Amino acid sequence: MTCAIIGCGWLGLPLAKHWVSLGHKVKGSTTKASKLKLLEDSNITPYLLDLTEPSKAKAQGLFQTELAFVNIPPQGKVQSPKDYATQIKTLVEALEKGGCTKIIFISSTSYYPNTNDWVTLKTTFDLGNGSKKAIVLAEQAIKTFSGDVVILRSGGLMGKDRIPGQWFAAKKTEGADTPVNYIHQEDAIRIASELIEEWPTGKNIYNLVSPDHATRKSVHEAMAKKYGFEPPIWVQPAIKNFKIVESSFKDHQLKSPLLF
Secondary structure: OEEEEEOOOOOHHHHHHHHHHOOOEEEEEEOOHHHHHHHHHOOOEEEEOOOOOHHHOEOHHHHOOOEEEEOOOOOOOOOOHHHHHHHHHHHHHHHHHOOOOEEEEEEEHHHOOOOOOEEOOOOOOOHHHOOOHHHHHHHHHHOOOOOEEEEEEEOEEEEOOEOOOHHHOOOEEOOOOOEOOEEEHHHHHHHHHHHHHOOOOOEEEEEEOOOOOOEHHHHHHHHHHHHOOOOOEEOOOOOOOOOEEOOOOOOOOOOOHHHO
């Protein structure tokens, strides 16, 4: 299969390398010219693509693909939700022109509002109660794609150099008893790979999170012990606004965040 990884970053690059190892023909985009050789050396056909400046894109061949894996998160501090959604819509149109028939879009559990309880695929967004507008608008843009779509509402991506709690080492932080919604990088790659082998037709949405919703304190202190850094200093309030996202992959033996 010919696959295009739109956004060869922390998740996209190892995914692209994995798909190459499985025998797929993989194209990949980056916003940095300095990274093109790295992609090429990994047997990934490299393209320079910056959707903030579409007129400068040198990536027409990138869009000639059967499947596209889109992993371009919103740049919240420098980009409005509407501009992000417009970029996603522009990308959808380019992929359609290129003959793409399948898209996997990495969304976020920030689609859901803070209910201080469980949320499921049936829970609708609530922009007044914690749902991120950029994610909501981007999902709406992706759904305009004429082909098949898989939306993966991902929890916090962790693994390798992203260790929960490390940034808070020996620092004061709140929310000790707040439940977490994490997904390990290896599990995200595995689930995406399983999907392209057993493709679900139509428009499909899944919650890509570990079914283990441990507390922030238990996770951060487990990581501090495992990786040898100082645990956080917990202050009140112990509970912050939260949601517990029901995993769509309970039977896939996803890693517990206590074992990252």
